[in-house]
Amino acid sequence: MIMSKLLRLGKRQHHTIVSRDIIKPSSPTPSQLKTYNLSLLDQCAPNSYMPIVAFYPSSKIYQSSVDKTFELKNSLSQTLTQYYPFAGRLKQYGPKCVDCNDYGVEFIEAYNDSSLSDFLQLSKHKDFDQLFPNDLVWYNPSLKGDKDENNITCPLGVQVNHFACGGMAVATSLSHKIGDGVTTLNFINHWATVTKQSRFRDKKDAHLINPNVIHWQTRHTNFPELLSCKSCVGCVTRSFLFPNQKLNDLKAKVTAMTVESGKPIMNPTQVEVLTWLLHKCAVAATTRANPGTFKATGMAFPIDMRNIMVEKLLGTTMGNIVCMLEFPTSNQSEFAPDITIGELRKRKSQFQSMINLEVATSILAEMSFETVLETSKRIDESYIYSSLCRFPTYRIDFGWGKPVKVTVGGGIKNFTVLLDTPNDDGIEAIVCFEKEVMNTFQQDPELLAFC
Incomplete structure (x- = not known):
């Protein structure tokens, strides 16, 4: 028993990214919704990402992780039709807004050679960071992957992590410029409900409520962030x-x-x-x-x-x-x-x-x-x-x-x-x-x- 635990503690954990994909909304965003203006509260929010991850044990529902990932991609695509600003790009200059161009959300898939129970039991909190897309965890001075080739910020990133036991961790990182913690959790719950509905097509889920999107007037300010993020170095x-x-x-x-x-x-x-x-x-x-x-x-x-x-x-x-x-x-x-x-x-x-x-x-x-x-x-x-x-x-x-x-x-x-x-x-x-x-x-x- 003791030797088994020592062997697990001594084992080097390998976490490997195996695929990257871009998921677009399943339906194009209407032309009248192509611009989503940020409110004053959005503009004063910190230039950071909100990282939330949910862990799930192995499920017998799917024959393979490929089937589970395929279903997650499809449901994410459907969800983005309602949360359409998340699939756009945040403009850095001029009026503060999101260009709702349906460019899509990066969907990353990774594998960890630990079991889920070992990972949760033996990991330190910093080990969770590898579960998130492109290092998008709160504020990080060396952020990578949060901008496209035109240096325009992507509001959302998703990473699905498979464990050796068949367990899974679903992680999302949402730009704080576009939403708070409630917005992030609402989005994840909406995505989860759409995924669940796709498996039980004959059962309507009354809990699926579309987001309430407020259309703000254009307002350009130079206000500083009200909640500046501090470096976590040291x-x-x-x-x-x-x-x-x-x-x-x-x-x-x-x-x-x-x-x-x-x-x-x-x-x-x-x-x-x-x-x-x-x-x-x-x-x-x-x-x-x-x-x-x-x-x-x-x-x-x-x-x-x-x-x-x-x-x-x-x-x-x-x-x-x-x-x-x-x-x-x-x-x-x-x-x-x-x-x-x-x-x-x-x-x-x-x-x-x-x-x-x-x-x-x-x-x-x-x-x-x-x-x-x-x-x-x-x-x-x-x-x-x-x-x-x-x-x-x-x-x-x-x-x-x-x-x-x-x-x-x-x-x-x-x-x-x-x-x-x-x-x-x-x-x-x-x-x-x-x-x-x-x-x-x-x-x-x-x-x-x-x-």
Whole structure:
């Protein structure tokens, strides 16, 4: 038993790309839809890619992986008729828009000589990056393959990875300029549903909902990115699991602390208390890694606006429909949970009072370049916490059953992503810090008490 494990640990993993193809929409995009203008929120989004991968065990449905890949290509082609901007090209100059020219999406196929269980058990988080197309994992200064021969950006890349056991990992990387995490997950779920329907043609799936595409007016700005991505050079990414019972203990602790302070936070959510704990420990680790220094910094928390404004948007609305909650911290006393969580709730309520998305974007449109630049600088110096909890990550069913794991690739300095666990029994935090900070952070006893 021990010798078998040692042999597996010593084996060099081979991950090989075996094919590249371009998948075009199954129907041409109508002429009146050939130009998709980016909203102001899209234009201020970071110039990065959002990498999401779903892992599936071996399935007896197909005779070979070739049949499975063929079906995935066909369903992707059908899906792109609805998500037609994804098959176009992002223009770099002039009006910020997507040329919906149906050039298509690159579909890469790769093989890994490990079994899926070994890969998930023995791999470090950085090993997931090879599953994504052309190194498109968040921000990478050496990005390759994200532009065509005319140096025009491709919004989407797809890579299907086969494992020796017959398992599979389906990975997508979507440009943040064209959509947020909700857009990405909606697209993957739509693609999965189309694939599943193709196998069960006599059963209509009522969950297939086409994207809500808003047609924005042409608006050319020179606004900086509101959420600039920082290089991950010299950083490491780690995963921390927080079981529900431990999170309930943390909620009880936070409630008691805030009651004692005289500013009670009632019914804190798991995401709220975990974000507070992670931020408190992150800043403490940074301070200890740089003895004698405490830098005034802050936390930024992007939230989905689709369902919080007075006039709700459809959950399938495409684009960057997010607002940024930012809480500056100038001294260590501001890390009390009543202050951190209270300020985040206060800022969220301001967006909840907005009538609709037009009002939100008009506020941004009226801001001066200098104001937006200052906001960009403040957020760039912050720790960013993005939650994909309660989003449909584990409903991505291509007809082979639900995934055994869904995660993100890569990492950005001081960036944390929160995800549900497969059985909804806790939250996984994927955290990226500089190596020295991570060494201190992962040994914090207060953090470990809730893992």
